[in-house]
Structure formats: structure tokens, C-alpha cells
Amino acid sequence: MNISTIVSNLKDLILEVRAPYDLEITGVSNHSSKVKKGDLFICRRGEKFDSHEIIPEVMEKGAVAVVVEKEIDLDFPHIQVFDSRYFEAKVASLFFEDPWKDVLTFGVTGTNGKTTTTMMIYHMLTSLGEKGSVLTTAVKRILGSSYYDDITTPDAITILSAMKENKEGGGKFFALEVSSHALVQKRVEGVRFDVGIFTNISRDHLDFHGTFENYLKAKLHLFDLLKDDGIAILNESLADTFNRKSRKITFGTSKNADYRLGNIEVNWEGTRFVLETPDGLLRVFTKAIGDFNAYNAAAAIAALHQLGYDPKDLASSLETFTGVEGRFEVVRGAKKIGLNVVVDFAHSPDALEKLLKNVRKISQGRVIVVFGAGGNSDRGKRPMMSEVASKLADVVILTTDDPRGEDPEQIMEDLIKGIDKRKPYLVLFDRREAIETALTIANRGDSVVIAGRGHERYQIIDEEKKVPFQDREVVEEIIRDKLKGRKYAQ
Numbered sequence: 001m002n003i004s005t006i007v008s009n010l011k012d013l014i015l016e017v018r019a020p021y022d023l024e025i026t027g028v029s030n031h032s033s034k035v036k037k038g039d040l041f042i043c044r045r046g047e048k049f050d051s052h053e054i055i056p057e058v059m060e061k062g063a064v065a066v067v068v069e070k071e072i073d074l075d076f077p078h079i080q081v082f083d084s085r086y087f088e089a090k091v092a093s094l095f096f097e098d099p100w101k102d103v104l105t106f107g108v109t110g111t112n113g114k115t116t117t118t119m120m121i122y123h124m125l126t127s128l129g130e131k132g133s134v135l136t137t138a139v140k141r142i143l144g145s146s147y148y149d150d151i152t153t154p155d156a157i158t159i160l161s162a163m164k165e166n167k168e169g170g171g172k173f174f175a176l177e178v179s180s181h182a183l184v185q186k187r188v189e190g191v192r193f194d195v196g197i198f199t200n201i202s203r204d205h206l207d208f209h210g211t212f213e214n215y216l217k218a219k220l221h222l223f224d225l226l227k228d229d230g231i232a233i234l235n236e237s238l239a240d241t242f243n244r245k246s247r248k249i250t251f252g253t254s255k256n257a258d259y260r261l262g263n264i265e266v267n268w269e270g271t272r273f274v275l276e277t278p279d280g281l282l283r284v285f286t287k288a289i290g291d292f293n294a295y296n297a298a299a300a301i302a303a304l305h306q307l308g309y310d311p312k313d314l315a316s317s318l319e320t321f322t323g324v325e326g327r328f329e330v331v332r333g334a335k336k337i338g339l340n341v342v343v344d345f346a347h348s349p350d351a352l353e354k355l356l357k358n359v360r361k362i363s364q365g366r367v368i369v370v371f372g373a374g375g376n377s378d379r380g381k382r383p384m385m386s387e388v389a390s391k392l393a394d395v396v397i398l399t400t401d402d403p404r405g406e407d408p409e410q411i412m413e414d415l416i417k418g419i420d421k422r423k424p425y426l427v428l429f430d431r432r433e434a435i436e437t438a439l440t441i442a443n444r445g446d447s448v449v450i451a452g453r454g455h456e457r458y459q460i461i462d463e464e465k466k467v468p469f470q471d472r473e474v475v476e477e478i479i480r481d482k483l484k485g486r487k488y489a490q
């Protein structure tokens, strides 16, 4: 691709071009560590860094031109644009040849359930023999190959190059989890979706969005990115917020919902419910535990049914969906010491409430919960989470999550504010000790819930130092030790 192609396709986004029109671009990049020879490098102003300042470094690494947002005196091929991030998304789509075209693309947003709903779509389609790819917090799989990354929704270049790989490898669909951060930072601006799903909204990420209205607005923007014949699928509670031209389909429990859920039953084996679809009644079972998973399944089924898939095929493929790592994940080995242990990613008040209500519903014994709160994030949700825990668990053990750059003592103070002091609670900063204590004080038949970090493989301390720690692995190690020492729950 040459500069001329970029200019003719994206002229409205460009302020000034100071580069030869026949200059060939063989790649696009946005981070100095990823620059390759022949690249067009996009300079961005970030929270921590301004890559306009490292142009000499990227030139040395082989970039042949740069995109700048600031007016700078530069004797090197460059294009000045109004908005680097928006331009990045559009130029990446151009460079990777609009890889969302002729491929079924799904974007899933919402406060909770994004990963699960996206993975349900992926599971149903692959079970039905379709080839495709998925990007979520927990699973990133481009056709056959998987990789791990902390970010939920990657940057525009990563997404669009993955979409191209998917399309070139014969992928017929691409399912993408879309965070509200990504929507604000224009990471998905270069994609057009066949289906956009909005699972639900409750308080989260207000540190980033400032107000709940901004948070909602950010999420709703997903629907501006639908293809002309794209479909918007919303939780019925959000139906009134939708004022776009696209086709709107709702799911929920009221009789107005297009896909109406009923008779939700949850046990340690999974979740069962009935779904009234526009084509008749469907009985659904999934091994993913939790009544909220019935809602996630309803959204996923609605999406595929609207695209023409047979609802019965969808329901039968969902039967083998076992859930997502770190989401209501039952640690099987805990049965050997007589306990139910659940590892879950719930890190918002709403998710914690739904999780604990479900565990309570299917448990005979007491419910003991271990959780903390992440640092450098929404402080207001911390006391709300402990209030929920005090209300719904018999014993609360407060511990450390990812403190990142924040003082764990400060985070703990925020958490303690919401605790009901008349009920049993403990404060144990060391997460391993907190988990071990929960497993030790639990009696046979009790349930221990370890919330907040789900599948995550390390804790982030001292701003960005990563210390290996995975809740499920720690539980398994403690159980092994207990079995060796024969310290069974009584």
C-alpha cells in the first residue's frame, strides 16, 4: 500500500501530508517495540507516554513514515491527522483489506458476561462445524492458535491483523469481546459488526468514564459500528436506551422480550432454562453454572438464531459448553476434602451479588467468600462489594487483589467501610493465607468462593510488577498439602 492510497481513502481524517505519494508501506505499528522495516508508525499521546517523542527511535528501527497528531517540525515522511487513534483504526482496516467484510463479526459489550457470551457464540459455531476466531479476556484464539494477553480488547492494529489472519485462513466468523475502554479509545472503530450484543450495565470503571452516563454512552457506541444490516441484541432493561436505525432484538424475562427466559434452574451440574424464541419454545442446558449464564446463553442464542441458525442445533451444541476458565469454576479436587470451592472473576458489586446468590442457592452448608479489590480503579465500588459480601456470605475474608500502584492498606480501608461489623469477617493481606484460612475454617459441605481474579495468572504489585499467582492453582496446592497432612474438613 502506498501513501497515495491512504490519502485517497482517508483524506477527511488528514490535516497535512508531507510524504512522497508513491512511498510504499509494508506494515503498520503503534508501539516502538513492534516496529518493522517498511512500517507506517502511528504516534499517540497516552496517559504515560507520548510516542511523538520517540520518532528518531522508530525511524532507526525501519519505519518509513509516521502519523502524527501534533504539529511538529520533522524532516521525515509524515502525515498529520486530527485524531491518531481514530486514524489508526481506519488505516489498519484499509491496510488489512477490511477483514470484517464477508465474515460474520460479533461484538459483545456489557458490564458482566461479555467473555462468557462471546465464548458461548464461539463454542456453538465451532460445534456446528464453522471455522473462526475469538478474542476475549480469558481466551484469545485465532483459528487454531491461542495466545495469552492481559488486555481484554486489543488495539486496532492487533484486532484487524487477527481478523485478516482469520479470513485468509478460511475463518467464517470472528467473535470479539469489546470493553468500554476499547470503545472510548477507538480500538474497534475500524471494524463493522454483523451483531452487537449489550449484556447488561451496572456500576464499574467510573474511574475511567467519570460518570455512569458516560459509561453507558461508551457501551452504546458499539451499535454505531454495526454493518448496514447489522443486528443489535440487548438486555430488555436497556431497550429504552437504544435509538438507532438498526434492527433491535431483546432478551429478558418479561413478556415483551423477543427472547423470553423462564424456569431457570441452577445446580452444581449446570444451568437449565426455557427460552421462548420467535420460532417456538426451546429447552436449554449448559454446564456453565449460574442463573446469569441463562441470560448470557439467551443473548448468544438470539444472535445466532437471528442469523439463521436452527435453535435446536444451537441448544444441543450449548449442552457441551462447560463455562470459561475462572468463571464459576468449580475446583474439582476440593470434593476430596468435602468442600465446594468456586473460583470466579466477579469484580463488580453486581457480579459479586449474582455469584454469591447463586452459590447460596445451591449450597447446603455455609458460604465463605475471599476477595479484595484492584488498585488504580474505581474506588467507589469497593465498599459496595463488601456490603454485598457481608449480606450474602456467612464469613467474609478480605484480602489483596491486584494493588497495582495503590497502597493495599488504602484499598483495604475502602473495603472495610462496607463490611457489616456484626458478622464474622477477617482481614488477611496475603492472598494465599486468606485462601488457606478459608479452606481451613470451612466445614464439610461448606462452599468457599474466591472472587475477583478468575483465570488471571499473576498479581500486579508496585505499579506493574507481576507476581505469579493463580487462584485455582493455589487452591489445588493447598488441598494437596491438606491431603498429605490429612487435615480434612470436619
Ligand SMILES: CC(=O)N[C@H]1[C@@H](OP(=O)(O)OP(=O)(O)OC[C@H]2O[C@@H](n3ccc(=O)[nH]c3=O)[C@H](O)[C@@H]2O)O[C@H](CO)[C@@H](O)[C@@H]1O[C@H](C)C(=O)N[C@@H](C)C(=O)N[C@H](CCC(=O)O)C(=O)O
Residues within 6 Å of the ligand: 030, 031, 032, 033, 042, 043, 044, 045, 046, 047, 048, 049, 050, 051, 054, 150, 151, 152, 153, 154, 155, 156, 179, 180, 181, 182, 185, 187
Ligand atoms: C489506560 C488505558 O486504557 N491505556 C491503554 C492505552 O494506552 P496508552 O496509549 O495510553 O499508552 P501509553 O503507555 O501512555 O503510550 C502512549 C503511546 O506510546 C506508545 N509507546 C509507549 C511506550 C513505549 O515504550 N513505546 C511506545 O511506542 C504506545 O504504544 C502508545 O501508542 O492504549 C493501549 C493500546 O490500545 C492499551 O494497551 C492501554 O491499556 C492498558 C494496558 C490497560 O491496562 N487498559 C485497561 C484499563 C483496559 O483497557 N481494560 C479493558 C478491560 C476493562 C474491563 O472490562 O475490566 C481492556 O479492554 O482490557
Ligand SMILES: Nc1ncnc2c1ncn2[C@@H]1O[C@H](COP(=O)(O)OP(=O)(O)OP(=O)(O)O)[C@@H](O)[C@H]1O
Residues within 6 Å of the ligand: 110, 111, 112, 113, 114, 115, 116, 117, 137, 152, 177, 179, 199, 200, 292, 293, 295, 296, 326, 327, 328, 344, 345, 346, 347, 350, 351, 352, 354, 355
Ligand atoms: N450476565 C451476567 N450478569 C451478571 N453477572 C454476570 C453475568 N455473566 C457473568 N457474570 C459474573 O461476572 C463474572 C465475569 O464474567 P465474564 O468474564 O463473562 O464477564 P466480563 O463482562 O467478560 O468481565 P470482564 O469485562 O471483567 O472481562 C462471572 O464470573 C460472573 O460472576
